[in-house]
Amino acid sequence: MSESCNSRHFSWLMKSCFPNPNHDYHSSNTHQSITTTTTTDISSLPDDLLLECLSRVPSSTLPSLSFVCRRWSRLLLSPSFLHLRRHLHPLHHSLFALSSTTVHSGTLHFDDACCSWILHPFNPSLPLHSHAFANFQSFLSQARLSAIGPRIFIMGRNAMLRYDTWTRILVPRTPMLFCRKKFASAVVASKIYVAGGASRPPAVTVDEYDPETDTWRVVSHVPRIRYGCIGASVEGVFYVIGGLKIGDGTAGGREAHLYASSMDLYDVEARAWLRSRALPGGGCVVAACAAMGHVYVLANHAVELSFWRFDARRNGGGFGEWSRMKGPPLPGQVRVDSRVKFSCVGAEDKVVLVQVMGCIDDLLRRSGRSSRGFKQSLVLVYHTASGDWTRAPDLPEVIQRATCVDFES
Structure with missing residues (x-):
C-alpha cells in the first residue's frame, strides 16, 4: 500500500x-x-x-x-x-457471529431495513505456521471475541488473530501472557482487558492489550480466580461476572454458588477493585453484556431463566441497583440445561440474546421430541428503551456453536 x-x-x-x-x-x-x-x-x-x-x-x-x-x-x-x-453519530452497529465447527462467519446489520444475515467463509488466507493453529477449528471453539471499531480480535488459549471486517483479512497478533481458557474479556478505552479462566499455573492477573503497539502487560491481580466467567465494561469499569472458583480445589457448595452469581468490578483508570456485587436471588450467570450504561445478566435457576439489569452509571445516582426485567420469550421446546448455551451481546440500545444449541440431533433424540418448529440458533433482541423483546432472523444453519460480538463501522 x-x-x-x-x-x-x-x-x-x-x-x-x-x-x-x-x-x-x-x-x-x-x-x-x-x-x-x-x-x-x-x-x-x-x-x-x-x-x-x-x-x-x-x-x-x-x-x-x-x-x-x-x-x-x-x-x-x-x-x-x-x-x-x-x-457525530454515524456509527453503525452490527452483530458478528463466528462458527467454531464450519469455519463460517455471518454479519447481521441492525440498521438495514431487511435485517438479514450476510455469510462469509472464514478460511484464513495467511500462512498460520504456529502450532496454536494446527487445529484451526479447535482454536476457534475456545476463543473469546472483542471488537474495537471494525476490527475483531479472536483470542485463544495461546494465540490471537485480528480480523478486519472491511477487508476480510486475518492477521496474527501477540498471544495473551497466560494460556487462558473460558476467561472474561472486555474493551475499555480502545484496549482489551482479560481476567480469569483456567491455566497452568492459574492466571491471577488482569492483563491489558494495546492494539496500537500489539503488546500485553499485567495491570492488576484478581480478588478471585474464576473459570467460565464473562466480561463486560461500562464507564471505565471492567466487570468479571459469574464462573466457578478454581485454584485450591477446596470450595464448598456455598462458595461456588457465590462465584456463579457474583461479579468483580475493576476500575481501569484508578487501577483499583471496587466492591463486588451479587445477583439478587442467586442463580448461575449464563450470559451477560453491557448496554446503555447498564450490565444485563441472564441467570439460570435450574428450572427457569431470569433476566436482570445492574445500574453501572457511576454518576447517575443509582449505581449498584439491580432490577428484574422481562425474561426472553424462549420457545417451549427449549429446555434449560447444560446442552443449551447463550451468548449475550450489547449493541448500542439493544441487548441481543443468541441461543446456541449443542448437537441438535442428539438433543432431539434424548428428549424424544420432533424436530418440527425446533430452532437450533434463536436470536432475540431486547430493546432497552421499551423493555420489549422482538425476534431477529435466526442464525443460518451453517453457523453452528457460534461466538458473537458487536462491532462498529
Whole structure:
C-alpha cells in the first residue's frame, strides 16, 4: 500500500477542502500588482484536519478509503477516528457471529431495513505456521471475541488473530501472557482487558492489550480466580461476572454458588477493585453484556431463566441497583440445561440474546421430541428503551456453536 495519496481516490467532499489551483488571488496597490497561485495536496493536511474530513464520509465508503494509502488506513483504525464518529453519530452497529465447527462467519446489520444475515467463509488466507493453529477449528471453539471499531480480535488459549471486517483479512497478533481458557474479556478505552479462566499455573492477573503497539502487560491481580466467567465494561469499569472458583480445589457448595452469581468490578483508570456485587436471588450467570450504561445478566435457576439489569452509571445516582426485567420469550421446546448455551451481546440500545444449541440431533433424540418448529440458533433482541423483546432472523444453519460480538463501522 502506498504511503502517499492519489487525488483520483478523493470524494467530492475531500476535493472541496482544497483550494482551486487555477484560481488567481490578486493583491494590488498603486505601485504594483502581485498574483499568487497556491496548490495543496492531501499529504500536506495534518492528521487532525484529515480525521475531521474522514469522520464525515458515509459508512459505505470507509472500506474502500482504507485502501488509499497506509496513512489513511492508520487513521481510520485509530481511537481518535472512532471518537469522532461516535460524536457525530454515524456509527453503525452490527452483530458478528463466528462458527467454531464450519469455519463460517455471518454479519447481521441492525440498521438495514431487511435485517438479514450476510455469510462469509472464514478460511484464513495467511500462512498460520504456529502450532496454536494446527487445529484451526479447535482454536476457534475456545476463543473469546472483542471488537474495537471494525476490527475483531479472536483470542485463544495461546494465540490471537485480528480480523478486519472491511477487508476480510486475518492477521496474527501477540498471544495473551497466560494460556487462558473460558476467561472474561472486555474493551475499555480502545484496549482489551482479560481476567480469569483456567491455566497452568492459574492466571491471577488482569492483563491489558494495546492494539496500537500489539503488546500485553499485567495491570492488576484478581480478588478471585474464576473459570467460565464473562466480561463486560461500562464507564471505565471492567466487570468479571459469574464462573466457578478454581485454584485450591477446596470450595464448598456455598462458595461456588457465590462465584456463579457474583461479579468483580475493576476500575481501569484508578487501577483499583471496587466492591463486588451479587445477583439478587442467586442463580448461575449464563450470559451477560453491557448496554446503555447498564450490565444485563441472564441467570439460570435450574428450572427457569431470569433476566436482570445492574445500574453501572457511576454518576447517575443509582449505581449498584439491580432490577428484574422481562425474561426472553424462549420457545417451549427449549429446555434449560447444560446442552443449551447463550451468548449475550450489547449493541448500542439493544441487548441481543443468541441461543446456541449443542448437537441438535442428539438433543432431539434424548428428549424424544420432533424436530418440527425446533430452532437450533434463536436470536432475540431486547430493546432497552421499551423493555420489549422482538425476534431477529435466526442464525443460518451453517453457523453452528457460534461466538458473537458487536462491532462498529
